[in-house]
Amino acid sequence: MSTPFIRNHQYNVIKKQSEFLLKTLRTVADRRVLETVRFRAATIITEAFHYLTEDQQQLLEQISTFETAYDFQRYLDALEPYLESFPPITPKQIQKLFPKNKKLKVPNLASIDFRYVTYLSWVDIATNKLFIVYPFEGQFIGIEGRITPTNKKGYCLFCNRQHELAFFSVKTKPVNSSPDDYYAVGQYICMENQGCNQSITDTGSLEKFILSVRK
Known part of the structure:
Protein backbone atom coordinates (compact mmCIF):
# COMPACT_ATOMS: atom_id res chain seq x y z
CA MET A 1 0.00 0.00 0.00
CA LEU A 83 -1.35 12.32 -2.42
CA GLU A 84 -1.80 13.34 1.20
CA SER A 85 -5.38 14.49 1.63
CA PHE A 86 -6.58 17.55 3.52
CA PRO A 87 -7.20 16.33 7.11
CA PRO A 88 -10.71 14.92 7.75
CA ILE A 89 -13.11 17.53 9.03
CA THR A 90 -16.83 17.51 9.86
CA PRO A 91 -19.49 20.22 9.55
CA LYS A 92 -19.64 20.34 13.35
CA GLN A 93 -15.90 21.01 13.56
CA ILE A 94 -16.24 23.79 11.00
CA GLN A 95 -19.12 25.39 12.90
CA LYS A 96 -17.01 25.43 16.08
CA LEU A 97 -14.37 27.46 14.25
CA PHE A 98 -16.92 30.22 13.63
CA PRO A 99 -18.98 30.31 16.88
CA LYS A 100 -20.47 33.75 16.25
CA ASN A 101 -22.07 32.59 12.99
CA LYS A 102 -25.11 30.71 14.26
CA LYS A 103 -26.51 30.26 10.74
CA LEU A 104 -23.24 29.31 9.10
CA LYS A 105 -23.73 27.57 5.75
CA VAL A 106 -21.15 24.80 5.52
CA PRO A 107 -20.19 23.53 2.04
CA ASN A 108 -21.10 20.05 0.88
CA LEU A 109 -17.97 18.25 2.07
CA ALA A 110 -18.94 15.00 0.33
CA SER A 111 -18.61 16.71 -3.06
CA ILE A 112 -14.99 17.79 -2.47
CA ASP A 113 -11.95 15.76 -3.51
CA PHE A 114 -9.75 16.68 -0.56
CA ARG A 115 -6.61 15.33 -2.22
CA TYR A 116 -6.51 18.53 -4.23
CA VAL A 117 -7.24 20.96 -1.40
CA THR A 118 -4.62 23.08 0.37
CA TYR A 119 -7.14 25.35 2.05
CA LEU A 120 -10.91 24.91 2.31
CA SER A 121 -12.95 28.00 1.50
CA TRP A 122 -16.43 29.08 0.50
CA VAL A 123 -18.43 32.27 0.06
CA ASP A 124 -21.73 33.14 1.72
CA ILE A 125 -23.31 35.14 -1.09
CA ALA A 126 -25.99 36.59 1.20
CA THR A 127 -23.41 38.32 3.42
CA ASN A 128 -20.49 38.64 0.95
CA LYS A 129 -18.31 36.78 3.42
CA LEU A 130 -15.49 34.40 2.62
CA PHE A 131 -14.65 31.63 5.08
CA ILE A 132 -11.30 29.83 5.09
CA VAL A 133 -10.30 26.70 7.02
CA TYR A 134 -6.64 25.73 7.11
CA PRO A 135 -4.85 22.89 8.94
CA PHE A 136 -1.82 24.10 10.88
CA GLU A 137 0.31 22.15 13.35
CA GLY A 138 -2.36 19.55 14.08
CA GLN A 139 -5.30 21.90 14.43
CA PHE A 140 -7.69 23.81 12.19
CA ILE A 141 -7.67 27.59 11.91
CA GLY A 142 -10.79 29.36 10.69
CA ILE A 143 -10.88 32.94 9.45
CA GLU A 144 -13.66 34.96 7.87
CA GLY A 145 -13.87 38.32 6.17
CA ARG A 146 -15.62 40.42 3.60
CA ILE A 147 -14.99 39.54 -0.04
CA THR A 148 -15.29 42.24 -2.71
CA PRO A 149 -14.86 41.50 -6.44
CA THR A 150 -12.47 43.88 -8.20
CA ASN A 151 -13.43 42.97 -11.80
CA LYS A 152 -9.78 43.05 -12.75
CA LYS A 153 -6.92 40.62 -13.08
CA GLY A 154 -3.79 40.52 -10.97
CA TYR A 155 -1.62 38.19 -8.93
CA CYS A 156 -3.25 36.26 -6.09
CA LEU A 157 -1.46 36.35 -2.73
CA PHE A 158 -2.07 32.63 -2.18
CA CYS A 159 -1.24 31.00 -5.53
CA ASN A 160 0.67 33.81 -7.30
CA ARG A 161 -1.12 33.23 -10.60
CA GLN A 162 -2.62 36.04 -12.67
CA HIS A 163 -6.37 35.72 -12.42
CA GLU A 164 -9.55 37.62 -11.63
CA LEU A 165 -9.12 38.96 -8.12
CA ALA A 166 -11.23 39.88 -5.12
CA PHE A 167 -10.27 41.96 -2.10
CA PHE A 168 -10.46 39.91 1.09
CA SER A 169 -10.66 42.02 4.25
CA VAL A 170 -10.44 40.44 7.70
CA LYS A 171 -11.06 42.19 11.00
CA THR A 172 -8.54 41.27 13.65
CA LYS A 173 -7.56 42.42 17.10
CA PRO A 174 -4.14 43.81 18.10
CA VAL A 175 -2.26 42.04 20.88
CA ASN A 176 -3.17 43.28 24.38
CA SER A 177 -5.95 45.47 22.98
CA SER A 178 -9.35 46.36 24.42
CA PRO A 179 -12.37 44.19 23.45
CA ASP A 180 -13.64 46.83 20.99
CA ASP A 181 -10.29 47.58 19.36
CA TYR A 182 -10.16 46.05 15.88
CA TYR A 183 -8.39 46.78 12.62
CA ALA A 184 -8.73 45.31 9.12
CA VAL A 185 -6.13 43.39 7.16
CA GLY A 186 -6.78 42.97 3.46
CA GLN A 187 -5.21 41.15 0.53
CA TYR A 188 -6.06 40.42 -3.09
CA ILE A 189 -6.83 36.76 -3.74
CA CYS A 190 -8.45 34.62 -6.43
CA MET A 191 -12.19 34.89 -6.85
CA GLU A 192 -12.31 31.19 -7.66
CA ASN A 193 -10.83 28.99 -4.92
CA GLN A 194 -10.80 25.70 -6.82
CA GLY A 195 -8.46 27.11 -9.44
CA CYS A 196 -6.39 28.68 -6.67
CA ASN A 197 -6.01 25.30 -4.95
CA GLN A 198 -4.99 23.77 -8.28
CA SER A 199 -2.30 26.43 -8.76
CA ILE A 200 -0.79 27.05 -5.32
CA THR A 201 2.79 25.77 -5.13
CA ASP A 202 3.92 27.28 -1.82
CA THR A 203 1.96 27.73 1.40
CA GLY A 204 4.21 30.45 2.83
CA SER A 205 2.11 33.51 1.89
CA LEU A 206 -1.14 31.74 2.74
CA GLU A 207 0.09 30.71 6.20
CA LYS A 208 1.59 34.13 6.92
CA PHE A 209 -1.72 35.83 6.15
CA ILE A 210 -3.84 33.36 8.12
CA LEU A 211 -1.58 33.53 11.18
CA SER A 212 -1.56 37.33 11.05
CA VAL A 213 -5.35 37.60 11.29
CA ARG A 214 -6.42 34.64 13.39
CA LYS A 215 -8.00 35.60 16.69
Missing part, protein backbone atom coordinates in the same frame (compact mmCIF):
# COMPACT_ATOMS: atom_id res chain seq x y z
CA SER A 2 1.29 3.46 -0.94
CA THR A 3 2.07 5.81 1.94
CA PRO A 4 0.85 9.33 1.10
CA PHE A 5 3.57 11.99 1.30
CA ILE A 6 2.69 14.53 -1.41
CA ARG A 7 0.58 17.50 -0.34
CA ASN A 8 -1.58 19.31 -2.86
CA HIS A 9 0.75 22.30 -3.31
CA GLN A 10 3.69 19.93 -3.86
CA TYR A 11 1.72 18.02 -6.48
CA ASN A 12 1.09 21.35 -8.19
CA VAL A 13 4.87 21.92 -8.28
CA ILE A 14 5.27 18.54 -9.97
CA LYS A 15 2.54 19.34 -12.52
CA LYS A 16 4.09 22.72 -13.28
CA GLN A 17 7.54 21.22 -13.83
CA SER A 18 6.07 18.45 -15.98
CA GLU A 19 4.36 21.02 -18.21
CA PHE A 20 7.50 23.15 -18.46
CA LEU A 21 9.76 20.19 -19.24
CA LEU A 22 7.38 18.85 -21.90
CA LYS A 23 7.19 22.28 -23.53
CA THR A 24 11.00 22.48 -23.52
CA LEU A 25 11.32 19.04 -25.10
CA ARG A 26 9.00 20.16 -27.90
CA THR A 27 10.78 23.44 -28.64
CA VAL A 28 14.48 22.96 -27.83
CA ALA A 29 16.87 20.75 -29.79
CA ASP A 30 20.11 21.40 -27.90
CA ARG A 31 20.76 18.30 -25.81
CA ARG A 32 22.86 20.17 -23.26
CA VAL A 33 20.03 22.61 -22.62
CA LEU A 34 17.57 19.75 -22.31
CA GLU A 35 19.73 17.93 -19.79
CA THR A 36 20.04 21.11 -17.74
CA VAL A 37 16.27 21.60 -17.75
CA ARG A 38 15.69 17.95 -16.83
CA PHE A 39 18.06 18.23 -13.88
CA ARG A 40 16.55 21.54 -12.79
CA ALA A 41 13.00 20.17 -12.92
CA ALA A 42 13.93 17.22 -10.69
CA THR A 43 15.75 19.54 -8.29
CA ILE A 44 12.84 21.98 -7.97
CA ILE A 45 10.48 19.10 -7.24
CA THR A 46 12.61 17.47 -4.55
CA GLU A 47 13.33 20.86 -2.94
CA ALA A 48 9.58 21.31 -2.44
CA PHE A 49 9.78 18.63 0.27
CA HIS A 50 11.32 18.99 3.71
CA TYR A 51 12.12 15.27 3.88
CA LEU A 52 12.12 12.38 1.42
CA THR A 53 13.08 8.75 1.79
CA GLU A 54 15.42 7.36 -0.84
CA ASP A 55 12.51 5.56 -2.56
CA GLN A 56 10.37 8.70 -2.58
CA GLN A 57 13.18 10.76 -4.07
CA GLN A 58 13.81 8.17 -6.78
CA LEU A 59 10.09 8.11 -7.58
CA LEU A 60 9.94 11.88 -8.02
CA GLU A 61 13.20 12.16 -9.96
CA GLN A 62 11.83 9.88 -12.67
CA ILE A 63 10.57 13.08 -14.30
CA SER A 64 14.06 13.65 -15.72
CA THR A 65 13.78 10.54 -17.92
CA PHE A 66 10.53 11.22 -19.81
CA GLU A 67 10.13 12.18 -23.45
CA THR A 68 6.44 12.28 -24.41
CA ALA A 69 3.16 13.76 -23.15
CA TYR A 70 2.02 10.21 -22.46
CA ASP A 71 5.06 9.60 -20.24
CA PHE A 72 4.37 12.71 -18.17
CA GLN A 73 0.66 11.96 -17.79
CA ARG A 74 1.38 8.40 -16.73
CA TYR A 75 3.88 9.78 -14.21
CA LEU A 76 1.32 12.19 -12.73
CA ASP A 77 -1.32 9.47 -12.61
CA ALA A 78 1.10 7.13 -10.83
CA LEU A 79 1.69 9.76 -8.14
CA GLU A 80 -2.00 10.12 -7.25
CA PRO A 81 -1.98 7.23 -4.72
CA TYR A 82 0.73 9.15 -2.84
Whole structure:
Protein backbone atom coordinates (compact mmCIF):
# COMPACT_ATOMS: atom_id res chain seq x y z
CA MET A 1 0.00 0.00 0.00
CA SER A 2 1.29 3.46 -0.94
CA THR A 3 2.07 5.81 1.94
CA PRO A 4 0.85 9.33 1.10
CA PHE A 5 3.57 11.99 1.30
CA ILE A 6 2.69 14.53 -1.41
CA ARG A 7 0.58 17.50 -0.34
CA ASN A 8 -1.58 19.31 -2.86
CA HIS A 9 0.75 22.30 -3.31
CA GLN A 10 3.69 19.93 -3.86
CA TYR A 11 1.72 18.02 -6.48
CA ASN A 12 1.09 21.35 -8.19
CA VAL A 13 4.87 21.92 -8.28
CA ILE A 14 5.27 18.54 -9.97
CA LYS A 15 2.54 19.34 -12.52
CA LYS A 16 4.09 22.72 -13.28
CA GLN A 17 7.54 21.22 -13.83
CA SER A 18 6.07 18.45 -15.98
CA GLU A 19 4.36 21.02 -18.21
CA PHE A 20 7.50 23.15 -18.46
CA LEU A 21 9.76 20.19 -19.24
CA LEU A 22 7.38 18.85 -21.90
CA LYS A 23 7.19 22.28 -23.53
CA THR A 24 11.00 22.48 -23.52
CA LEU A 25 11.32 19.04 -25.10
CA ARG A 26 9.00 20.16 -27.90
CA THR A 27 10.78 23.44 -28.64
CA VAL A 28 14.48 22.96 -27.83
CA ALA A 29 16.87 20.75 -29.79
CA ASP A 30 20.11 21.40 -27.90
CA ARG A 31 20.76 18.30 -25.81
CA ARG A 32 22.86 20.17 -23.26
CA VAL A 33 20.03 22.61 -22.62
CA LEU A 34 17.57 19.75 -22.31
CA GLU A 35 19.73 17.93 -19.79
CA THR A 36 20.04 21.11 -17.74
CA VAL A 37 16.27 21.60 -17.75
CA ARG A 38 15.69 17.95 -16.83
CA PHE A 39 18.06 18.23 -13.88
CA ARG A 40 16.55 21.54 -12.79
CA ALA A 41 13.00 20.17 -12.92
CA ALA A 42 13.93 17.22 -10.69
CA THR A 43 15.75 19.54 -8.29
CA ILE A 44 12.84 21.98 -7.97
CA ILE A 45 10.48 19.10 -7.24
CA THR A 46 12.61 17.47 -4.55
CA GLU A 47 13.33 20.86 -2.94
CA ALA A 48 9.58 21.31 -2.44
CA PHE A 49 9.78 18.63 0.27
CA HIS A 50 11.32 18.99 3.71
CA TYR A 51 12.12 15.27 3.88
CA LEU A 52 12.12 12.38 1.42
CA THR A 53 13.08 8.75 1.79
CA GLU A 54 15.42 7.36 -0.84
CA ASP A 55 12.51 5.56 -2.56
CA GLN A 56 10.37 8.70 -2.58
CA GLN A 57 13.18 10.76 -4.07
CA GLN A 58 13.81 8.17 -6.78
CA LEU A 59 10.09 8.11 -7.58
CA LEU A 60 9.94 11.88 -8.02
CA GLU A 61 13.20 12.16 -9.96
CA GLN A 62 11.83 9.88 -12.67
CA ILE A 63 10.57 13.08 -14.30
CA SER A 64 14.06 13.65 -15.72
CA THR A 65 13.78 10.54 -17.92
CA PHE A 66 10.53 11.22 -19.81
CA GLU A 67 10.13 12.18 -23.45
CA THR A 68 6.44 12.28 -24.41
CA ALA A 69 3.16 13.76 -23.15
CA TYR A 70 2.02 10.21 -22.46
CA ASP A 71 5.06 9.60 -20.24
CA PHE A 72 4.37 12.71 -18.17
CA GLN A 73 0.66 11.96 -17.79
CA ARG A 74 1.38 8.40 -16.73
CA TYR A 75 3.88 9.78 -14.21
CA LEU A 76 1.32 12.19 -12.73
CA ASP A 77 -1.32 9.47 -12.61
CA ALA A 78 1.10 7.13 -10.83
CA LEU A 79 1.69 9.76 -8.14
CA GLU A 80 -2.00 10.12 -7.25
CA PRO A 81 -1.98 7.23 -4.72
CA TYR A 82 0.73 9.15 -2.84
CA LEU A 83 -1.35 12.32 -2.42
CA GLU A 84 -1.80 13.34 1.20
CA SER A 85 -5.38 14.49 1.63
CA PHE A 86 -6.58 17.55 3.52
CA PRO A 87 -7.20 16.33 7.11
CA PRO A 88 -10.71 14.92 7.75
CA ILE A 89 -13.11 17.53 9.03
CA THR A 90 -16.83 17.51 9.86
CA PRO A 91 -19.49 20.22 9.55
CA LYS A 92 -19.64 20.34 13.35
CA GLN A 93 -15.90 21.01 13.56
CA ILE A 94 -16.24 23.79 11.00
CA GLN A 95 -19.12 25.39 12.90
CA LYS A 96 -17.01 25.43 16.08
CA LEU A 97 -14.37 27.46 14.25
CA PHE A 98 -16.92 30.22 13.63
CA PRO A 99 -18.98 30.31 16.88
CA LYS A 100 -20.47 33.75 16.25
CA ASN A 101 -22.07 32.59 12.99
CA LYS A 102 -25.11 30.71 14.26
CA LYS A 103 -26.51 30.26 10.74
CA LEU A 104 -23.24 29.31 9.10
CA LYS A 105 -23.73 27.57 5.75
CA VAL A 106 -21.15 24.80 5.52
CA PRO A 107 -20.19 23.53 2.04
CA ASN A 108 -21.10 20.05 0.88
CA LEU A 109 -17.97 18.25 2.07
CA ALA A 110 -18.94 15.00 0.33
CA SER A 111 -18.61 16.71 -3.06
CA ILE A 112 -14.99 17.79 -2.47
CA ASP A 113 -11.95 15.76 -3.51
CA PHE A 114 -9.75 16.68 -0.56
CA ARG A 115 -6.61 15.33 -2.22
CA TYR A 116 -6.51 18.53 -4.23
CA VAL A 117 -7.24 20.96 -1.40
CA THR A 118 -4.62 23.08 0.37
CA TYR A 119 -7.14 25.35 2.05
CA LEU A 120 -10.91 24.91 2.31
CA SER A 121 -12.95 28.00 1.50
CA TRP A 122 -16.43 29.08 0.50
CA VAL A 123 -18.43 32.27 0.06
CA ASP A 124 -21.73 33.14 1.72
CA ILE A 125 -23.31 35.14 -1.09
CA ALA A 126 -25.99 36.59 1.20
CA THR A 127 -23.41 38.32 3.42
CA ASN A 128 -20.49 38.64 0.95
CA LYS A 129 -18.31 36.78 3.42
CA LEU A 130 -15.49 34.40 2.62
CA PHE A 131 -14.65 31.63 5.08
CA ILE A 132 -11.30 29.83 5.09
CA VAL A 133 -10.30 26.70 7.02
CA TYR A 134 -6.64 25.73 7.11
CA PRO A 135 -4.85 22.89 8.94
CA PHE A 136 -1.82 24.10 10.88
CA GLU A 137 0.31 22.15 13.35
CA GLY A 138 -2.36 19.55 14.08
CA GLN A 139 -5.30 21.90 14.43
CA PHE A 140 -7.69 23.81 12.19
CA ILE A 141 -7.67 27.59 11.91
CA GLY A 142 -10.79 29.36 10.69
CA ILE A 143 -10.88 32.94 9.45
CA GLU A 144 -13.66 34.96 7.87
CA GLY A 145 -13.87 38.32 6.17
CA ARG A 146 -15.62 40.42 3.60
CA ILE A 147 -14.99 39.54 -0.04
CA THR A 148 -15.29 42.24 -2.71
CA PRO A 149 -14.86 41.50 -6.44
CA THR A 150 -12.47 43.88 -8.20
CA ASN A 151 -13.43 42.97 -11.80
CA LYS A 152 -9.78 43.05 -12.75
CA LYS A 153 -6.92 40.62 -13.08
CA GLY A 154 -3.79 40.52 -10.97
CA TYR A 155 -1.62 38.19 -8.93
CA CYS A 156 -3.25 36.26 -6.09
CA LEU A 157 -1.46 36.35 -2.73
CA PHE A 158 -2.07 32.63 -2.18
CA CYS A 159 -1.24 31.00 -5.53
CA ASN A 160 0.67 33.81 -7.30
CA ARG A 161 -1.12 33.23 -10.60
CA GLN A 162 -2.62 36.04 -12.67
CA HIS A 163 -6.37 35.72 -12.42
CA GLU A 164 -9.55 37.62 -11.63
CA LEU A 165 -9.12 38.96 -8.12
CA ALA A 166 -11.23 39.88 -5.12
CA PHE A 167 -10.27 41.96 -2.10
CA PHE A 168 -10.46 39.91 1.09
CA SER A 169 -10.66 42.02 4.25
CA VAL A 170 -10.44 40.44 7.70
CA LYS A 171 -11.06 42.19 11.00
CA THR A 172 -8.54 41.27 13.65
CA LYS A 173 -7.56 42.42 17.10
CA PRO A 174 -4.14 43.81 18.10
CA VAL A 175 -2.26 42.04 20.88
CA ASN A 176 -3.17 43.28 24.38
CA SER A 177 -5.95 45.47 22.98
CA SER A 178 -9.35 46.36 24.42
CA PRO A 179 -12.37 44.19 23.45
CA ASP A 180 -13.64 46.83 20.99
CA ASP A 181 -10.29 47.58 19.36
CA TYR A 182 -10.16 46.05 15.88
CA TYR A 183 -8.39 46.78 12.62
CA ALA A 184 -8.73 45.31 9.12
CA VAL A 185 -6.13 43.39 7.16
CA GLY A 186 -6.78 42.97 3.46
CA GLN A 187 -5.21 41.15 0.53
CA TYR A 188 -6.06 40.42 -3.09
CA ILE A 189 -6.83 36.76 -3.74
CA CYS A 190 -8.45 34.62 -6.43
CA MET A 191 -12.19 34.89 -6.85
CA GLU A 192 -12.31 31.19 -7.66
CA ASN A 193 -10.83 28.99 -4.92
CA GLN A 194 -10.80 25.70 -6.82
CA GLY A 195 -8.46 27.11 -9.44
CA CYS A 196 -6.39 28.68 -6.67
CA ASN A 197 -6.01 25.30 -4.95
CA GLN A 198 -4.99 23.77 -8.28
CA SER A 199 -2.30 26.43 -8.76
CA ILE A 200 -0.79 27.05 -5.32
CA THR A 201 2.79 25.77 -5.13
CA ASP A 202 3.92 27.28 -1.82
CA THR A 203 1.96 27.73 1.40
CA GLY A 204 4.21 30.45 2.83
CA SER A 205 2.11 33.51 1.89
CA LEU A 206 -1.14 31.74 2.74
CA GLU A 207 0.09 30.71 6.20
CA LYS A 208 1.59 34.13 6.92
CA PHE A 209 -1.72 35.83 6.15
CA ILE A 210 -3.84 33.36 8.12
CA LEU A 211 -1.58 33.53 11.18
CA SER A 212 -1.56 37.33 11.05
CA VAL A 213 -5.35 37.60 11.29
CA ARG A 214 -6.42 34.64 13.39
CA LYS A 215 -8.00 35.60 16.69
